[in-house]
Amino acid sequence: MAEPGELLLLVPTRSYRVDDFVAAARRLGVPVVIGSDRCHRIEETFGEAQHLLSLDYRRPARAADQIARAARGRHIRGVVPTDDATAVIAAAAAERLGLPRNPPEAARKTANKLAQREALSAAGVAVPAFRAFPLDGGPDAPSRQVEYPCVLKPLALSASRGVIRADGPGPFRDAWHRIERILRDARAERKPKDDGADRTLLVESFVPGPEVALEGLLRGGHLEVLAIFDKPDPLDGPYFEETLYVTPSRHPEQVQQALCALAASAAAALGLREGPVHAEFRLGPRGPVVLEVAARTIGGLCARALRFGVGVSLEEIVVAHAVGMPASHLSRERTSSGVMMLPIPRAGILHGVSGVEAARAVAGVEDVVITAREGRDLVPLPEGDAYLGFVFARAATPAAVEQALREAHRKLSFDVRPALPVAG
DSSP states (O other): OOOOOEEEEEEOTTOSOHHHHHHHHHHHTOOEEEEESOHHHHHHHHOTTSEEEEOOTTSHHHHHHHHHHHHTTSOEEEEEESSHHHHHHHHHHHHHHTOSOOOHHHHHHHHSHHHHHHHHHHTTOOOOOEEEEEGGGOSHHHHHHSOSSEEEEESSOOTTTTOEEESSHHHHHHHHHHHHHHHHHHHHTTOOOOTTGGGEEEEEEOOOSOEEEEEEEEETTEEEEEEEEEOOSOOOSSSOOOOEEEESOOSOHHHHHHHHHHHHHHHHHHTOOSEEEEEEEEEETTEEEEEEEESSOOSTTGGGGOOBTTTBOHHHHHHHHHTTOOOOOOSBOSSEEEEEEEOOOSSEEEEEEEOHHHHHTSTTEEEEEEOSOTTOEEOOTTTOOOOSEEEEEEESSHHHHHHHHHHHHHHOEEEEEOOOOOOO
16 A cells, blocks of 8 residues: 555644554554744744744645645645644645645635534524624624523634524623633733634524534545534533533434435535534534534544544544545444543632542543643633543443433543732
8 A cells, every 4th residue: 555645743742642543544554744833932842853844823834835835845644733723724735736625715714603504504404693883983882682581602713612692782781891801811912813703792692501522534525424412511601611512412313314405405505525523512402513623633632532443533533534545434432432522610729639539430432631730820711711631431321421421521620720810
């Protein structure tokens, strides 16, 4: 078999995903080039042995050009993004390199909540009712023009950052001003540019009902569903911090089939054709509606909850597809599994975590990974965009997985103290 060539892995500075993708590529014998907006930070973690490529993530077209120039001296066979912004760069770079890809315009739609809503709605795909408002117009007029309850969303932030439910005009105005501050902070954090995304707010109707997530892989426009996750905790707001993901789904088979069909229709409506897809839905009173379709895998370390065939990871499947290696082991293991994203209990400085070994000893728990470092300034949602860590469990049934995750969480204690006031 011909050499698979190199994989270009695009990661933002704070990504959790580098370890797992690099390990997957090594298992497959695929050399990795790591593209990052701040390569010196990646270097601190992985050492100088890794091939590193410094890219301008704030300008996706320029980053794609940088990749194309770098590729002249190497054999890049696939590009894998790890978040919404790098999905845009990956599509543009793959187009320049002549690789199988999503059209760049399709990737841009997935990275902008308003563009995605407009494309899905125009294609007749079920989405919440929505409107967009310019931020500089202020909240007073919009607060009188929307129906309640509603959800306010910035267009390009991830991990439910800045997503706030409002049940009336007063909370609507408060949420509006709060999101303005969050967007100012995001600009200071060197988030990738998206023309107009930080000057517009999406307001959509709140759809009651449980949330469900779907993980899939597109091959030439055909969606292969890899897993459906239930989210057992209610996500009713005012903020939307996700916690539990459990698979396989306990919803009726006809509901699951409807979700698969809806995900395929949404991907087609957006123009997506190749690579991983992560989709989020609400099971509303009138049927499922699409909340999000992303041209990437599930975020954080959550993919560790999935195993295929004989221990094959989701990352291995994505890497193999990206470099054109034969696909195998797409059937998920029969055991139930799940992950809990550990929520931040309050703002402050993390001084320590206790109970980790007790949590690992809970029957069914496979691992507890604390990703937040001691001394870190913790910021809860809606301002924050990270979690304290992850708990993974595997058991005979989804109910047993859920029970193990909740029990492990109860064993953990987080020492979070207020930050000292600044002198002067």
